[in-house]
Amino acid sequence: MKKISLLLTALFALFAGTAFGQVTVSDSDDFNVSATILAEPVSIAEETGLDFGQVQQGGTETIAYDSTAAGVMLITGTIGAEVYIQYPTTISLSGDGVDLEVDVSAGTHTTVATSASAYVSEDPISLADISGTGTMRLFIGGVLQDVGGGNIPNTASGVYSGTATITAQYNSF
Numbered sequence: 001m002k003k004i005s006l007l008l009t010a011l012f013a014l015f016a017g018t019a020f021g022q023v024t025v026s027d028s029d030d031f032n033v034s035a036t037i038l039a040e041p042v043s044i045a046e047e048t049g050l051d052f053g054q055v056q057q058g059g060t061e062t063i064a065y066d067s068t069a070a071g072v073m074l075i076t077g078t079i080g081a082e083v084y085i086q087y088p089t090t091i092s093l094s095g096d097g098v099d100l101e102v103d104v105s106a107g108t109h110t111t112v113a114t115s116a117s118a119y120v121s122e123d124p125i126s127l128a129d130i131s132g133t134g135t136m137r138l139f140i141g142g143v144l145q146d147v148g149g150g151n152i153p154n155t156a157s158g159v160y161s162g163t164a165t166i167t168a169q170y171n172s173f
Contacts, residue, residue: 040076040077040078040134041077042075042076042077042078042081042083042168042169042170043075043076043077043168044073044074044075044085044138044166044167044168045073045074046071046072046073046074047072047073047074047137048070048071048072049071050063050070050071050102050140050141050142051069051071052102052144055144055152056152057152057153057154057155058151058152058153058154059151059152060143060144060145060150060151060152061143061144061152062141062142062143062144063141063142064105064141065105065106065107065113065116065118065139065140065141065142066107066113066114066115066116066139066141067113067114067141068113068114069141070107070113070116070139070140070141071139071140071141072113072137072138072139072140073137073138073140073166073168074135074137075135075136075137075138075168076134076135077134077168077170078134078170079133079134081134081170081171082170082171083168083169083170083171084168084169084170084171085108085119085138085166085167085168086166086167086168087104087106087138087140087164087166087167088104088164088165089103089104090102090103090104091104091142091162091163091164092147092162093144093160093161093162094160094161094162095155095156095158095159095160095161096155096156096157096158097153097155097156097157097158098146098147098153098155099147100144100145100146100147100152100155100160101144101145101146101147101148102142102143102144102145102162103142103143103145103149104140104141104142104164105118105140105141105142106118106119106138106139106140106141107119107138107139107141108136108137108138108139109136109137109139110133110135110136110137111137113137113139116137116139119138138166140166
């Protein structure tokens with residue numbers, strides 16, 4: 001009996017030490033936090049609207065974004081900052097007859113449309129890649145056509161116009 005009691009005491013001590021003794025393994029490391037403050041807000045302003053001029057019924061009219069007739073938006077901001085530009089893929093025009101639309105295309109460059117590179121709406125672009133001054137231009141062209149595509153229908157003569165919202169913001173916001 002004494003041996004059993006001694007054996008039970010030894011087993012209890014062995015298991016109690018394992019069960020009640022806490023073995024803790026841990027590690028830690030520093031976590032860095034930083035921020036880049038952009039002192040100059042991004043801005044966008046129209047320099048030249050997109051004007052198709054006089055257009056004949058029954059056809060389509062195209063102004064390329066890399067032509068001197070393209071519409072121009074000036075974008076300014078912090079040099080080297082990445083900018084996100086959003087523009088509509090179509091712009092509706094209303095007038096005295098049926099509605100028309102412009103299927104939009106665009107390109108970017110610092111100063112001249114004829115050197116513009118194609119730009120897809122909502123792609124980020126760096127102001128440093130475009131200019132050492134923190135400015136660039138978005139050149140806007142497109143195809144004037146019937147709503148849904150196709151030739152301009154035999155619609156009433158008159159002025160057809162519309163507006164589009166073009167947004168520029170820093171890509172990290």
